[in-house]
Amino acid sequence: MILSERRVRSAAARVQGATGDEQLARLIWSVVVEPGDGVAGALVAAFGAEEALRLAEEGLADPAVVRAGLDGRSIAAARARWEPRLDGALATAAAVRAAKAGLVLRTPGDDDWPSQLDDLGPHAPLALWVRGEPDALGLLDADRTWSAAIVGARAATPYGEHVAAELAAELSAEGVAIVSGAAYGIDGAAHRAALGAGGLTVAVVAGGADLVYPAGHARLFAEIARAGAVVSETPPGTTPTKWRFLARNRLIAALGGATVVVEAGARSGTLNTAGHAASLGRPLGAVPGPITSTTSSGCHRLLREFDAQCITGAGDVLEMLGAGPRTVTRPADPSPEEVRVRDALASRGARALDEIVRRSGLAPRDAQAALGLLELAGTVRRAEGGWLLA
Amino acid sequence: MILSERRVRSAAARVQGATGDEQLARLIWSVVVEPGDGVAGALVAAFGAEEALRLAEEGLADPAVVRAGLDGRSIAAARARWEPRLDGALATAAAVRAAKAGLVLRTPGDDDWPSQLDDLGPHAPLALWVRGEPDALGLLDADRTWSAAIVGARAATPYGEHVAAELAAELSAEGVAIVSGAAYGIDGAAHRAALGAGGLTVAVVAGGADLVYPAGHARLFAEIARAGAVVSETPPGTTPTKWRFLARNRLIAALGGATVVVEAGARSGTLNTAGHAASLGRPLGAVPGPITSTTSSGCHRLLREFDAQCITGAGDVLEMLGAGPRTVTRPADPSPEEVRVRDALASRGARALDEIVRRSGLAPRDAQAALGLLELAGTVRRAEGGWLLA
Structure with a gap:
């Protein structure tokens, strides 16, 4: 068992976060597999890191592995790819390097695990x-x-x-x-x-x-x-x-x-x-x-x-x-009638209602209503003889 | 009836495309309404342009207008906004200008109508x-x-x-x-x-x-x-x-x-x-x-x-x-095993299979299969003592 090797344990003892056996087993797993190895993930999920490591070292021959839902082909492939790296020397080297660089190990279950x-x-x-x-x-x-x-x-x-x-x-x-x-x-x-x-x-x-x-x-x-x-x-x-x-x-x-x-x-x-x-x-x-x-x-x-x-x-x-959209308050769009009435006005030269009606193609009532609203909004104003753009 | 006014007809006679009464009625409509007037559109659709124009000139009082599905309020508003422009002088002026500028009139039903x-x-x-x-x-x-x-x-x-x-x-x-x-x-x-x-x-x-x-x-x-x-x-x-x-x-x-x-x-x-x-x-x-x-x-x-x-x-x-996408043929992405095997090779210094296995974290069989495919693709080659990037 790599986990029990003295060189591994003494090197790991100097790595912050690699104190318990489960943590140490995960340290070893991180050396054995390439990132994202789904078979290792499934095995560790089913048996815990320590027991999964023992099963791997025994060649995954235990019937419990199959009972955990892993299929035969995946197991054979995993055994073949893990075998060259199931080596205490690799785990020891990683732990020594980590301690020297001041790296900290974090594993699921730690408070710091996202x-x-x-x-x-x-x-x-x-x-x-x-x-x-x-x-x-x-x-x-x-x-x-x-x-x-x-x-x-x-x-x-x-x-x-x-x-x-x-x-x-x-x-x-x-x-x-x-x-x-x-x-x-x-x-x-x-x-x-x-x-x-x-x-x-x-x-x-x-x-x-x-x-x-x-x-x-x-x-x-x-x-x-x-x-x-x-x-x-x-x-x-x-x-x-x-x-x-x-x-x-x-x-x-x-x-x-x-x-x-x-x-x-x-x-x-x-x-x-x-x-x-x-x-x-x-x-x-x-x-x-x-x-x-x-x-x-x-x-x-x-x-x-x-x-x-x-x-x-x-x-x-x-x-x-989901931190919420910023609500932006926009001024309301002018109504079609307001646009048409403004189009029919000029900044100089007041225009009478009948001329505004003819130019805008609006009914007099609608033109008058729009003029009233635009006057309230301050964009048109009354003048001698009619209306002007404000 | 504006349509029958002599000045209107004689001016329109010089506008290409404004020959028939229906076309002339549409010419007049284009002068009377602002773009997109839905009541005019509905009226013309129901009665044809000529008859719709007659109804408009008679103040839309004909019960047929209501029977055509137009509601009373829309009719009243339309009457009010069209009235100032139901004027033969306006239609005549438009036709004279069009003839002078060489504009052509096109109406629905013409061959050239999209x-x-x-x-x-x-x-x-x-x-x-x-x-x-x-x-x-x-x-x-x-x-x-x-x-x-x-x-x-x-x-x-x-x-x-x-x-x-x-x-x-x-x-x-x-x-x-x-x-x-x-x-x-x-x-x-x-x-x-x-x-x-x-x-x-x-x-x-x-x-x-x-x-x-x-x-x-x-x-x-x-x-x-x-x-x-x-x-x-x-x-x-x-x-x-x-x-x-x-x-x-x-x-x-x-x-x-x-x-x-x-x-x-x-x-x-x-x-x-x-x-x-x-x-x-x-x-x-x-x-x-x-x-x-x-x-x-x-x-x-x-x-x-x-x-x-x-x-x-x-x-x-x-x-x-809907004129069809251009199909682009792309080279297939390399498999994960191929990526990992290439990662484990160098351009100088051949590496043996067991070293490739260890570096890639792949089972020997998978590494060998990937090497074979990469060799066929020409991106790796055999050399004394193992394999190299080609």
Whole structure:
């Protein structure tokens, strides 16, 4: 049993949050599986992390596994893919790295575990590695704070970065936490603006939470970790790969109460985050842009094909979150008769009622009624010989 | 009877299309009513234009009027508003002006009457005054030619004018007629591009078809009249007023098989055209733009609140018209296993299967299968000691 290996236990003892056996088992699981492994999720849900790990180490041969509803083919495939990583040395290395980098482990059941991750079912992360404030992760809980995922293209335009920053700053001012992926472009602009507004922001990354990717965001990572948290489901030291980026996107979508795509190319990976948001039943928004900008074409695709909400400002995001639309009081539109009577008047040269009637094509009674209302509104006035525009 | 007045008949005799009594009666009606007068429309539908005119001149006192389903209040109001304009001098003046300007009269039943105007019911125009080619109006018939209304802000941005021109030119190249309002900004850009592409274009104006409004578009009006038509339901010499612009918009919406709003402010009159298109059941599209541009905010409102289609190119308009979407063949997305196997490979330094298995977290069988498919696709290759990215 890896769980009982001395090297594993002594390394894990120095990782905050990895104290109990269940937590330690989840730490090991996070090393064994790639993100979103549904068989691992189902097994852990059925037996708990510790017992599930024992079953995995015994080759999933126990009849209880089948009784838990897992089918034979899934079990055989899982056994084959987990086997090379069921190795105490890997778990030990991860724990050593985590302790050195000061990462904290958080697992379901912890106070700091955002409950909306449960919506991912068997694809929920088995554990999260946190750089920064575990409290920040806990604050993200849907019952405690509104949150929005703001995501988009790495190769963003100045327009996109401007919009991402405006949205993030305004939402932060309304107490909405900003979740994103810490990439160049839209993600970075959203995190930075949230930090600038003194808001809560959490970066979900695809590789180890101890790494800085992209390297140019070292300072941003440090600032996010100081005021919020950088989190990952992959163990420290893990290289971010394309697959892990795709899998990471489901966490961003699940953590945000709504997802807003600010800019994205037509085949951008950001659309994958949008797809996760939609399949989780989270409201999905897209910011339009010039149709001449390829960087907005993914957003337009979301509007056209995926029924995304057209987002033109922070108010639209608050509305999606159910934080209530801002009611705007508009002056009532003038009636057709009022329009026609105004059309028939001039600013100089008073016109008599019969001339107004002829010019407007209105019955005298209707013209007179409209004149009365317009006079009350102060837009027409009586003068020698008839009426004038005020 | 105005219809029998000698001055009226002799003036009308010089107007092409105003030959029969029914046509002449419609000419007179177009002078008597403001655009979209539903009572006049219902009366003409029930009795024909000539008999309806006689009834109107007799003060609508005939019991047949009530039997035709018109209610007493509507009749009284109509009598009051028509009375000042039931004047042979007005009809004569309109006919004289039309003859002088070479305008042609077109009425329902003429070969050149676009049948889709009937969708306006009692609010259909009673007659149209045409400057240019009456044939062009006839070609607009929905059974003969696809047509699209391209409309938008007068104070358009260079972006909006560029998009309007691109759409109009590409649609013209596909044989789609372009209907618009000949205003500055979007309208002008759409007409000009259609003319440039050798397409059919028709301008529907709010004032008399003999006038040029805006004055700066004199040359554009002349070009539209030469290749297509400038049409109006108001008689020659009529000043375009706000009311007449609003009423004119319903004709643009009715003539277009679909309406596309390219740019519009949040409270723009263009939204009125969009409203007409929607209430006629015509497909409605809006071109998105930067959310920082107030000139696009009306389009975004249409996307958000009126379920307009997001238009990003001529293909989207053709699709709305039912002229068929262009099918785009896309390469199939790689499978998750293929993504993970590629993630586990490098361009230099071949990796053996067991290393690929460990890095990808895949079962050996799945990794091998993905390697086989990737090798066939030519994106990975075998090398001494294992596999490489090709």
